[in-house]
Every structure is written in structure tokens, then in C-alpha cells.
Amino acid sequence: MYEDEKTQQNLHAFKPQLEKMSNKGVALIVFLLLVIGFGMYALYTQIVDGHIVTGMRDNVVWGLYIVNFIFFIGISYAGALISGILHLLRVPWRTPIIRMAEMITVISTMIGPSYILLCIGRLDRLPNLVLFGRIQSPIIWDVIAITTYLSGSIIFLYLAMIRDLAILRDNPVKTARWRNPIYRFMAVRYKETTKQKELLNVATDLLSIVIIPLAILVHSVLAWIFGMTLRPGWHSTIFAPYFVIAAVYSGTGVLIMVMWVFRKIYHLESQITKIHFNYLGIIMIILGAMYGYFTFSEYLTSWYGSIKWDMDVLYRLFNPGEYWHLFVFAVFIGVLLPIIIVTVPKFRNINSIAFAACVAVLALWVKRYLIIIPTLETPLLPIHDLRPEYVHYSATWVEWALTFAGIALFILLFYLFSKFIPIIPVVRTGEEKDYSRLRKIVFEKQMKKVIRQHKKSDAVIAGIVLLFILVSVPRAMSQDENRVQPMLKLEYFHVDSSQILTATLQAKVEGRFISLPGMEIVFKFICNGTETLLGKEITNGKGRATVAIPEETLATGGDKGLYSFEASFAGNDRYDAASVTATMKPLRLELSFFQKEGEKMVNLKALEPGPGNQWIPAENLDVVFYVPRTFSLLKVGQASIVNGQTSLEFPTSIPGNHLGYLTLTAKVEENEIYGNVEVSGTINWGKPLPPVNTIKRGLGDTNAPLWMVYTLIVLLSLVWFHYMYVIFTVLRIRHLGKS
Amino acid sequence: MKHRSSNRRNFLRIGIAAGATALIAGGGNVLSALSVAESKETGEKMKLLTPEGKLVEVDKGHVCCQPAGNLEARQGLPDKKMVMVIDLAKCRNARKCLQGCQKMHFLPPHMEWIKFYLLRDSEEMSPYWFPKPCLHCNNPPCVKVCPVGATFKRTDGIVLIDNDRCIGCKFCMAACPYSSRVFNWEEPKMDKGVNKAAYSPETSSPPKIGTVSKCDFCPDMVRKGELPSCVTSCPNGVYYYGDKNEDAVTNGTDTVRFSELIESRAAYRYMEELGTEPSVYYLPAVDRAFNYEVGFEGLSDEEIALYKTEAKIKE
Structure with a gap:
């Protein structure tokens, strides 16, 4: 199998890479592990102390982590779109770069989502996402899309590896032999029989068709996280395609950088040639131009429409004191420089294209920063805060450490993976042409080292000193010196059938009335010079104590129909004693409802004790009508009692309950003779409450709109059906290998 | 002096009103409610209207005062639709509402559920103070984006957060156009008593690290028939709170018909154009009780300067 000259030559060239590890390689791994270790320490700090250790605050709720999340998901496009499209179009020069592209996809799709986890305040509650x-x-959407995408990318990468796994099975590695059984298992008895070859090709084609729309969807969903909010700079209909284009652009850039690096360290000059850099460079600048076009369209639309909030964000981006320099780099240099380098033949060589890719990738990282931070720093209402860290975002060492740890992990995984399987497919199926023979390799000069610096000029308000507003400085109350004379108020309440006395104890301290809770109030009934104890009660939080007047007290008839009560407070070391008396006359209120000439009316009768146990009409009384509401009484009218009665039009416009039942209360308030007397009545003359809405489906409801459920089910089943089919095909390949 | 006299008036009216509605109103803070949570009978009576139109008197302990459990708190109070009306003509940035709110919810000083802005719509116009609690939108952008349903809209119009479910992704904070939400960036420094109290989304207490908090419209107080602390703490009666289904709102002193108030004073909802349909209505600052500069009293020079910059006020 694979006895052709080219494959054998490749195997011979690549096997040492799998078998040997140079000192430099070991040093690289140690260094990367140190960076990752430091990142782990930063993560530990963040978990123990909380997110306070990051630069994120109430306004800029997301920072570098989300920037890195978008960045890594963006570069994952390299594999999905580039390799998918190149594969489907049978582009002949794709072979040497296709595995790198797919590896970028798998690794960055694994690293990217871990950044969103870093943003989450309660990692212990992640199961809630499922529950x-x-x-x-x-x-x-993102969780579902990314897991599906990652699964698809892994299968896609694996399919493209099967031939190389088979050749490694047949030519076992001599160091780290534990790998050989893995190669054997993963090679699924692939022997390049006609049937096996056909099955593998069909599976690969199928998956590359599925992975392209899936990749577009994943990045659209990511853009929609921002696009769905009502934030200036985010709430844009072109956000999804804009993110997709930016993602492919950065993905292509990273692919060129990876090609350049591996070409150097594994000496792949004969495999990865200038033509690969040229072609990918051209793809990259086309994408760069599209990215520039989207950017222009986005900002031109905002600026032309000039909605206040959009302008606030634009002002920050164009303000030299804030983001202008970053903006110039991300939007102008990041688009124009790669275009100039690639299009002008004089500048176009492997190193310069790699440099252009590097600029593009950095610019795109900065662009993500400019999408996230300035918008969050510009809420619709101004950030009114004196703490500079709440006004301007500035990433802390924790966030930087974890950013570099992510990059280190990316490099580490890539490097380790290149030790497991050749970074370039070994097996040539013969459909590609060998470009190394067609073109001479040109060795370029090393590019000059370019120093890139970007400053973040957020020190504008950094000089403002952190200030806490003292909520209030209560002056120490003077003790002992001046005793306070409290005020005691005694009120009589006659509510429907129950009659009570309420005493309120207050004192004027520092010019303000305060209620005195926890004080004992003694209530007495005074009749013809004799005192009867009614009760001793403790005042509540509002300085109020209440006692019910017993039936027998009322049965005495009082002093010629008048009842006298006394409330007293004995005083303590701070407050003087106080006592108050109140005299009242019983009043009977009767509420009735009637209709007169179609009008709904309320009638109120007021009666007082007359001679010989008779109730006679009361006179000279003001009465107020209320409707009780949750917190208080809503006044609906007032009247004077004439001849012991009065009437009022029923307030039919006031809502009652579902059946229209409404309670009406008539009150005589703080009357010198009668005290407080009230009576209530209920009738279904109010405005009925409309029926309650039943369970709804909607964005803000518990249940999702049905179209959303169906769309999700259809999309997911389509994709996973294809995955299953591909896995089934692999199993068939394995089965065919038996014979 | 104005302040004091209005306080006295407050006291008198509240006294009468409370005496009549519920016979006696209990001490009104969360702690007292929590402390009686154990004993069901509180001895305090409260009147309820049955659907058939009968008035019944029940013990308060049977209908309220128990902090609602996490699942129970997802249901709204039946037949209610809570609304707030904020009278901008009466606000002078005294911030007593915030103090009351922070005291009631045991919030640290920097955690502000009510924020104060000095707005000025354009340079020809006069600046006005603008207190902003959570607006409890009827089409809440925050609720839409929550991945786990930790923040939810209840049938009574209140948007709450279940801090036991919140994963802290902060998406709701990014989605809220009104910057109403705050995050517990570190372990909240709390009184031991507060931390031990049973958590309820209705009291939003005790707060939890790594989760989102905000103004909760005090449903625990509504259950007791009492007003939120911001309403009762305001010396100028700026806040009106009530049930839209009852067509009544009160600022503790005056009770008025909601429909009449918003009609006669030409109320508006902040940034109605966003389609969020807030439950908080603002009365425009016409015939103001105070000059806006009164609101600078007690503020630091830096803060005054910041307000002036935001409102584009030139010296």
C-alpha cells in the first residue's frame, strides 16, 4: 500500500519528526507549560477572590475573555471554511496545508469556549445550562452550536487523518511505542481498497458540505450574542455576516502564520512553497477587503444616521485620547497593509505575506477589543461613577495571564499534535500536482523585526481619586442631659363591629419625630370617677399600642353616653411620663347600595345614642369615602351628614376583582366627639378585572416560540444525522478491512 | 423646615390610613418579617376580599411574612400588576430612597439599586434630577437573554432574579439598556444574621457572590401590604407605587388614581422607543419644587463636576 515514490519520500521525511524531540522542542514545551501554569495561578486567584480581580465591572461586564473567545472561535474558521471549500473545489495545492487548517479549527474551538467559562461568575452552576x-x-444557541461544530471538526480532522494513520500502522514509530496501538486502532483497518477509498471520499465530501454552513452559523450565533442587545455599536443587522467575514479573515491569517512557523521548524520548504503563500495571501486580502467593506458600511451607516448613542460610541473610537490609535490599526492598517503587501509584486514574498498575516491577525484581535469595550463603556445612560475602574476598562494581570496561557496552550497542543501525526498529509492520492517541482523555491530575507506597540490611553480619568460617598453622618445624640417629653396620642377606632383604642408614642429628637417602640402603655376606662384597667400593651416598631374595648365596657352605657379612656406611659430614664385622655360618643354608621334612575348610588346612615336606648340621626359630621387598595385607601369622595344620612354616586370606574366586587369604606375621621368610625360594604359594581393571560410562548417567557423550537430541532437533527452517517461509514470501512 | 413638616404630615396620615386598612400595621422591615417567619400566627389581622366579594379577616402570618421560596417567587402575586410613578418635579437628589433601599436590602454603600442622573435633553433645556430604579419592563431584554431562566418576569409585572440559579454570565447586564443591574464581584460583606437568613428571590437577600442583583420592586413588602423603602424614605413624595389593576398609586402620603395621575401630568416611560415597555412612569419636571442646584448639596466637588459635565453645564 502506498508504495508510490512520493508517499515513501514523505514518510521518510516526516517520520523523524514523530520520533525525535529536539532540545529546543523540550525547551519550548517547558516554557509553554510555565506560561500555562501562571495562567492557572491567575485562574485560582479569580476563583478564590471572585471576579473582582479582573478589570471587569458593572458597566464593562465583559473584557479580554470575551475578546479572546471571539478571536479563537474566529480563527477556527481556517479549518472549516478554508479546508472545506478547498476540498470541495478539489483545489490541487490544498494538500500540504489542509491538516494545519483543520488542526487550527479543532484546537481553537477547544480553547475559545474556555474563555467564556472564565467570564462566568458561578462555574459551579454550569449544569444549570442543561437543567x-x-x-x-x-x-x-452558542453552547449548542459550538459543541456541534467542535464534534464535526474533530470528525473532519479524523477523516483526513485515516490514510496517514494507516501508513503509520504499517510503519510503526520507534520511540514512544505506546502510540503504535493507538495508530492501529484509529486506522480502522484502512487498506485503501477501492470500496474503502470510495466510502472515505464520500464521508469526507459529505462532512465538508455540512461543516461550511455550520461554521457560518456558529460565528453568526456568536455575533448575535452582541447583536441581540440594544447596545449602540452592537445592535446591527449586519453583525452576523460581519463577524463571519472577520473570522475567516483572521483564520486565513493564522493559517499563513502556522504555515510559516512549521515550514521553518520542520524544514518544509519543499512542501509548502511560495505558491501556497501567494494563493492564501490572495484569499486573505479578498477577505480583508470584504472585512474593510463591512466595517465601512457599519460605521458609515451609524455616522450618517447619527443617533445619539451611536455617535457616543463613534466619538470614542475617533477620539485621539481614547481609541483612535487602536482603531486606525484595526481598521486601516489591518486592511490596507496586507492588501499592499500581497498586491504589489515587489513586496510579495513568503516572509512579507506571513508578516501581513500577522498584522491582520493582530488587527482583528484589536478589532474585537474595539467591538466589546467601547460599547460597554458607553451605555445609554451615562456611567455616573467616581471610581475610575467602573468608568474605564483596563485589563488586569489575571486577564493577561489567562490570555497568554490560552495562546500558549494553542501552541502547545499544536506542537504536541505535530508530534503525533505528520503536520502535512504523508499519503498522496495522486490528484494533486507537486508544485515544488514546478516552481523554484525562493528564499526570502528575514523580515526586519517590527515593533508593535499599542497604547491604551485610558489614563484620562485615572487621576480622579477614589471617593466613597458618606451616606449620612448621624450626630451622636446627647445623652442624659436633656430628658425628652414624649408625645402620647390616643385614638379611638370603630371599624365595623370591633372597637379599639390605639395609643401612639412619639418624641421629638433633634427636631424630628421618632416613634418609640417597646414601651408599655396602660389603657384605662374612666367612668364616673372609677377607673377600669383595659390592658397593658407594648408599643410596636411604629410606636403604636392597641387594645380592644371589651363588650362589657360598652355595655355600661358610659357617662351619659360618653366614654372616657386614658392611656399612660410611665416614663423611663430617658423619657418623661405622659398620659392622655380621650372621650368619645358611640356612632353607628350603616352603608347601603341602591339604584336610582339607573344610577348606582351609595347611602350612608349615621346614628348616635339618643334617649332611652334609641338611635337617633347624628348631625354635623363630615364623612369621607374610600376604596381600599393594597397599600392605602384611595379617596373617592366626601360628604356631610344631613339628617343622619348622605349619599354618593358609586365610583363604577374603579377596578374591583374579576367579578367586579369592590369594597367601599366610609369613614368619620378624627372627630372630636365620635373619634374614628368606619364602615365597609362590598358590591359587584366595580370595573371587573380582565381575565389573566394564560401561559404564553415568547422570548421573555418560560417557553420558547414554537418556530424556534422547530428550527432548532430541524437544524440539529440534520447536522447530527450527517455526523452519524459519517461515523457509520467509518465503521463500515473498519468492517470491510476484516476481509 | 420643609422636610420636617412633611415628615410630621406623613406620620399623621400614615397613622390613620394604616389603622384603618389593617387595623395595625406591623413593624416594616425584612428582619422583622424574617423573625416571625417561624411562628405562623402573628396576631395581626389583615382584610382580604374573596373572589365572591366577601371581606374576610385573616391573620397576617397566614398570607405573608414568610419569605417566598425560589419556585414560589417565580409566580407573581395574583391579580396584581405593580407600577411606579416617579415625579421628577419633586426630586432634589436627596438620595434618601437609596439609603432606605440599601438599609432594607442590607446593601454595601457602593451597591446602588437606584441611580441618580442629572439629565439635560439639550443645551437649551434645563437640567433635572432623574432617579432610576429597575424599570421592570414588560418586554424585558434581560429576561429574554438569560440562558437559565434565573431572571424572570412575573405575572404581577415584577422582574426578579433567582440568585440560587444565576450562573453569572452577565448577559442580562449587557442586555439591559438602562444599566439597572449590578454584579457581586466579590463575597458580599454581610452581617452574620443576614447571611443566615433564608434566601428568597423576593427579598434578594442574602446576596451571593458571582451573581447579578438589582432593584426587586420589593414583592415581599407588597405581600405584607406595605410600601417599598424607597417610597417611604423619600422626604418629598417623589415615588408613587401601586397596583395598576387597582388603578391606584400612593407615595405614602397621597393616594391617587394611577390613570388620572399619568394623564393629568403627561407621564412618559423612559426610552419608550426601545420597546421595553417599562413599568416605571416618569412625570416630567414641570413646575418644579426645587432648583436643580439644590441637588448638589452634600455632594463632593468631584461628583458635582461630573454631574455638570454629564449635563453639559458650563460654569
């Missing part, structure tokens, strides 16, 4: 997941939330 209580709401498919109305773009975050759930």
Missing part, C-alpha cells in the same frame, strides 16, 4: 436551559437565549 434550566432556555433556547431563547443566544448563549444556549
